[in-house]
Amino acid sequence: MTLLPITVPASLLDTHHLDPDAADWGLRVDHAVATTAGDTYVLTGLRRYRGHDDEAADPAERDFGYQLITRYGSDGKPTATAVFGQAVPGGGPSAIPEAEGTTLALLPDGAVAVSSKPGSTHLLSPELDAVLASWPMPWGWERQRGPGEDPFAASIAVTPAGRLLCATSEYGLSNWAGAHLNIVAVSEPGAALGPGRKPVLRAIATLDARTDGQSDADWYAHVRYGEEPVVRGNRPSPSLTEALSELTGTSGSLYGYLDSRMTRPAALGDDLFVVPVFGKTYRSSNRGQEFSFALVDDRGALHGRLGGLHLRDDSPFTGFDFTVVADPYRARAFHLNRYGLYAWSADGVLRARMSTAEKPFKPLVHFALLECTPAGELLLAHRKQHLLLRVPVPQDLDDLATAVEDALKGYGRERTALKKQYGPVNWLWSDGAATVNAL
Structure with a gap:
């Protein structure tokens, strides 16, 4: 099955009397991951906003915001959905709060890791029916630990050897308030994450x-450089900001890497990673601003960056598409933005570029690139039609353009078949067969 409907439990829609024809709801697709057996987990956010939330009114009519993880079998049919972020009417409080920047990872033991900014991680059972462990890091503007704060990571990617490639946040950076993604870190092979094990x-x-601006409270025992926790000057040097500024000759430039941000690192293998870094964003147009997809090894050495991109013609700032996904089993990386789909080999050489200005690839502007599966397939989500397209990547990246063109041509045919099966209204795909678990 190359096209999956991104479904919402019919029981949840009934509970809230949600009208698909109304303009007060929205569904976003945040991430997706797949097992080696072909099962797929899709993370979404479902929200309704009417501009009021009367506590005296029927709970079913109130505004709501849920996050959902749906598991699909290899046949493309949804089998289970976990609902969290807030209490379902008539149920108990959710064990997992709604959070920004949430992503998924499948751990070697089959558990599903749910990580979000600034550093919370929750583990779910493979069947999505239980929360196995939680390490929370609530949002806060004060540089101090809140009650029960015990973070792990803001994002996790798993390498073929089972290493955890993580991004973690820090307080006390420059003159910024709150916590910001700032550290790329890895675990050793076989170091399991689970109940009682961090x-x-x-x-x-x-x-x-x-x-x-950091204080003695701004460190966490599990994030270390050398034998000590990362805090103040005990950290890898030079920083990515400094190294990329030198590499690109932009040191001191207003449009360089000062006050830059990073997004989720991706694993090209067990010892080579891609870290997307983008320069400071401004209220005016940012197209042409500096960005780099930095290549960093597991000793912290910078091996250049993914090459072949033009700051303006290939800018991820249009639409703010900074996601890079990687296939660590075949050592290649991919990126999709409003200007094209790109593929690189592990040495950073651009091997394929499919421009959205060309007719066969124009539909790509409607998709977001979510992940690369262990089988070497790209997972692309249609932003409006809520469908997940699997694109098989050929062994030779020179043939990728043909594979993408074929997948886009088949998209309409498979979409028609799914519409006959599900009967979506306003691109809301309702499913009543999957088991629903309120977590």
């Missing part, structure tokens, strides 16, 4: 080294 993460890269 592996040490070894820092390999720092985005920003301006840490004069």
Whole structure:
């Protein structure tokens, strides 16, 4: 099955009397991952906003915001959905709060890791029916730990050897308030994450080294550089900001890497990673601003960046599409933005570019690239039609353009078949067969 409907439980829609024809709801697709057996987990957010939330009114009519994880079998049919983020009417409080920047990872033991900014991680059973463990890091503007704060990571990617490639946040950076993604760190092979087990993460890269504002409370025992926790000057050096500024000759430039941000790192293998870094964003147009998909090894050495991109013609700032996904089993990386789909080999050489200005690839502007599966398939989500397209990547990246063109041509045919099966209204795909678990 190359096309999956991104479904919502019919029981949840009935509970809230949600009208698909109304304009007060929205569904976003955040991430997806797949098992080696072909099962797929899709993370979505479902929200309704009417501008009021009267506590005296019928709970079914109130505004709501849920996050959902749906598991699909290899045949494409949904089998289970976990609902969290807030209490379902008539149920107990959710064990997992709604959070920004949530992503998924499948751990070697089959557990589903749900990580979100600034550093919370929750483990779910493979069947999505239980929360196995939680390490929370609530949002807060104060540089101090809140009650029960015990973070792990803001994002996790798993390498073929079972190493956990993580991004973690820090307080006290420059003059910024709150916590920001700033550390890239890895675990050792076989270091399991589970109930009562939190592996040490070894820092390999720092985005920003301006840490004069950090205090003794701004460190976590599991994130270390050398034998000590990462805090103040105990961190990898030079920072990515400094290294990329030198590499690109933009040191001191207003449009360089000062005050840059990073997004989720991707694993090209067990010891080579891609870290997307983008320069400061402004209220005016940012097209042409500096960005780099940095290549960093597990010792923290910068091996250049994914090449062949033009700052303006290939800018991810249009639409703010900074996601890079990687296939660590075949050592290649991929990126999709409003200007094209790109593929690289592990040495950073651009091997394929499919421009959205060309007729066969124009539909790509409607898709977001979510992940690469262990089988070497790209997972693309249609932003409006809520469908997940699997694109098989050929062994030779020179043949990728043909594979993408074929997948886009088949999209309409498979969509028609799914519409006959599900009868969606306003691209809301309702399913009543999957088991629903309120977590």
